[in-house]
Amino acid sequence: MTSSSPPAPAVVVGAGWAGLTAALALARAGHPVHLIEAGKAPGGRARSLDLDGTPLDNGQHILVGACQQTLQQIRSVGINPEQAFQALPFGLRMFGPTGRPQAPAFLLEPRSPRLPALAAALYRALAKHSLGTRLRALSGAAAMLHRPLRDDLPVLDWLRQRRQPDALIRSLWDPLCLAVMNTPTRTASARIFQNVLRLALNHGPEAARLLVPARPLGELFPEPAVQELRERGARVDLGRRITAIERSTTHDAAPYRLRDRQGVASPARGVILATPPAAAAALLPHETGWEATHQGLNAMGARSICTVYLRYARRLDDLPPLQGLLDQHGQWLIARNVAGAPHWLAVVISAADDLEPLTADARWRTVARSLAQTFPKLGEPETGHSICERRATLDAQAGLDARRPPARTPWPGCYLAGDYLTPALPSTLEAAVQSGLESAHLYLEDHP
Incomplete structure (x- = not known):
């Protein structure tokens, strides 16, 4: 590379919401960016497609x-x-095979204060239960929101410890846990579930809106993000799959080269791997010093x-x-x-x-x-x-947070990004965005 050559870019592999967030943060900070995505459209697991027009x-x-x-x-x-x-009040109205509601709906009154709103919603949802059962469930639910968990455990065990009736578990907590964590209560992490409940229910009616x-x-973020990146001079390659990452210790300005299926190489000053954990593991070396990274990636069910x-x-x-x-x-x-x-x-x-x-x-x-x-x-x-x-x-099982890999890899200037990295959150768009911001922060910290 000559002195007149443009600086090598930060290469972001993966144009899901984590990769797009990281690429935008770097481009807005004035760094050259090259975004590479294997799919034909940006967005990853939250993208748009055409069905019957x-x-x-x-x-x-x-x-x-x-x-x-x-x-x-x-x-x-x-x-x-x-x-x-479209904003909706936080609530669940469940219907069984007969088409009739299975229990009184759990609906938060949007204008009520936080704890009274939750208490009132639970009290109504337990209308068919005795007063004692209702009060025990309310006391347990208050503890669920406000008492920290010392050790992680399955959500189902936690709910029973907090005296939640089986009928309420079936009609409220089971479907809510599946909705936010895609993991059943019998194995899901209570610590992560508690954090989600706190974020949604402990910060007022705006935070609890669905x-x-x-x-x-695609119109909400991926497509306009790609448009902005291109307007800022970033290179965006869609439909290009990276199959190998090479690192050189002699080229400080561009220590990385990323190769695709055709063998075409792209130089990089640094790399953010915003791919699923299995894809990241396949691209990273299996060498001494990488054990913790691979152990974490392989633990992500x-x-x-x-x-x-x-x-x-x-x-x-x-x-x-x-x-x-x-x-x-x-x-x-x-x-x-x-x-x-x-x-x-x-x-x-x-x-x-x-x-x-x-x-x-x-x-x-x-x-x-x-x-x-x-x-x-x-x-x-x-x-x-x-x-x-x-x-x-x-698979957001109990103990997941302790198994997540770090965002920094043993290679200087090489980072991980993705919804699987964000502590105390399940795989959500919010987790992906937070991870993208974190990986960009690490890159900017190391490449001022």
Whole structure:
């Protein structure tokens, strides 16, 4: 490299929400950036796609108002969250196969103070129980929010320690844990679940709002982020898969070279690997000094999520935007009219690894039959699609935080980013964004 050559860029591998956040932070700080993504579209596991001419998402995502860093990133690319999301009060209304509510709904009164709102919601949800059971459950729930956990344990054990009735576990805590962690209560980390509850329920009504995207996910952040990066002079390569990272100790200005499937090399001053943990492990060396990094990456188990999209002949404007499903093929029913697709429904199947394996066609037809029994007015859909992300999230088991790898790797100037790295959070967009900001901070700290 001659003195007149432009400086080597920071190369960010992976254009999911973590990688995009890191790339934007570096570009906004004035550093040259090269973003490389194996897929044809940015967004990672939260991207948009086209189904039968309708823009939908590869998975249905719902944020809460407590996702402050995510909302700030969305604002930073010129999108107003107040217009991009439909805000709903925090609440769960669960329906069984008969179509009747399985228990009184758990609904927070938006204008009530934090603890009284939670107490009132739980008290109503336990309407069929004795006064003693109600009071014990309220006392236990208050301790869940305000008493720190000394040791991590499965959520189910924690709930029983806090005297939560089995009926409330089934109708509230089980579906809520699956929704936020994609891990069942019998194995999920109580420490992470407690942190999520605190973030959503201990910081006022704004933090507890449910935010349903009113536009395709790609329009909310990934696509405008790529546009801004290009406007700032960053190079963005979509549809290019990196297969090897080489490091030289003799080229201080560009110590890294990243090679793709065709053998084309890209120089880098530093590298941020914003890929799933298994992909990062495959790119990093197996040498002395790397044991802790690989041990952490290999400890990151994964769980799948399936989203079934169903298209009906009639508009579905009469349906609530969000309904919970108990004992059915899926846990959440989302009317896509909020996102400008009034003929479509989305059914989210969390922890889908535990289900009977089905073809995509058989899965959406099975879900459609189940919904027709629960909500006869729906009738039969015209068509459907099933999209399964096999490694959609971490398997957020008890003890996960102690197993996460560090963001810094043994190679100076090489960092990890991704939702699996953020302590005390499950695999969420907020965890991804926070990790992207952290990796960019480390890069800027080491490359002033």
